[in-house]
Amino acid sequence: MVEVAREVRKLGDMSPVLESLRAADLREPNHPEILSEMALTYEAMGLAEKAEAMWRSVIALGESNGGGYYTLAKAKLLGRETAPKSPERNAVALGACQVIPDKTVTKGQRLALRVPIKAAPGVEIDPTQMDIHVYFFDKVGADRIEPTRADPPVPSWVSAPVDWKEGEELVDFSYNMPELKAEELRELGKRSYYGYVVKIYYLDRLMDVQAEPQTLVNYKPPGAGPAGADSALFPKN
Numbered sequence: 001m002v003e004v005a006r007e008v009r010k011l012g013d014m015s016p017v018l019e020s021l022r023a024a025d026l027r028e029p030n031h032p033e034i035l036s037e038m039a040l041t042y043e044a045m046g047l048a049e050k051a052e053a054m055w056r057s058v059i060a061l062g063e064s065n066g067g068g069y070y071t072l073a074k075a076k077l078l079g080r081e082t083a084p085k086s087p088e089r090n091a092v093a094l095g096a097c098q099v100i101p102d103k104t105v106t107k108g109q110r111l112a113l114r115v116p117i118k119a120a121p122g123v124e125i126d127p128t129q130m131d132i133h134v135y136f137f138d139k140v141g142a143d144r145i146e147p148t149r150a151d152p153p154v155p156s157w158v159s160a161p162v163d164w165k166e167g168e169e170l171v172d173f174s175y176n177m178p179e180l181k182a183e184e185l186r187e188l189g190k191r192s193y194y195g196y197v198v199k200i201y202y203l204d205r206l207m208d209v210q211a212e213p214q215t216l217v218n219y220k221p222p223g224a225g226p227a228g229a230d231s232a233l234f235p236k237n
Helices: 002-009 014-027 032-044 048-060 068-082 182-188 214-218
Strands: 092-094 098-101 109-119 130-140 144-147 155-157 168-177 191-202 205-212
Touching: 002 014, 002 032, 014 032, 032 048, 032 068, 032 214, 048 068, 068 214, 092 191, 092 205, 109 130, 109 191, 130 168, 168 191, 191 214, 205 214
Parallel strands: none
Antiparallel strands: 092 109, 098 109, 109 168, 130 144, 130 191, 155 168, 191 205
């Protein structure tokens, strides 16, 4: 049920997501993963108070029962309580990202990650001070998660002109995994798209982070830096 909810949430339709998660909660009451997914869904709907209530329910389970979700909930609530209210901090934020599969591709895998970038009301955005970084991840074999071996993500603006006069602009990042040859399969393993992390910076400060699944937020590949490839939207002067 949780997996179904995650897939449907990518499509932007939240009602069946909540229905699936509530059904899961009836079968496994107070499960930290289910509560966390409900919190993430409320966040995507812009219902901050309901999301906060879910995060507090995860914290109430304690660290031993909540595991990594307890740590995530604490980080979420800490961010709400301690984030400074200066214009620089709140200048931009990420909207609910959407994964759009390319159904025309029959060999390999291709999709677009649509990222909404929101400007705070009354804030004039300086595009030269903004950076957005996208990291894609692959599922390898049955259960291993690794940084993607797909082509580096390429940004493409959906909305134009890019001026934030309407408060939001959309940019797509491509995930393109060509069909692997036999020798590549032996070397890299059978791979498929698993998830993403998006980070947005303004004035060299981290403004917002989104990930799907949420457990990728703190993923650290062994012996390497962040997964995927950085994609700066705007050149620096």
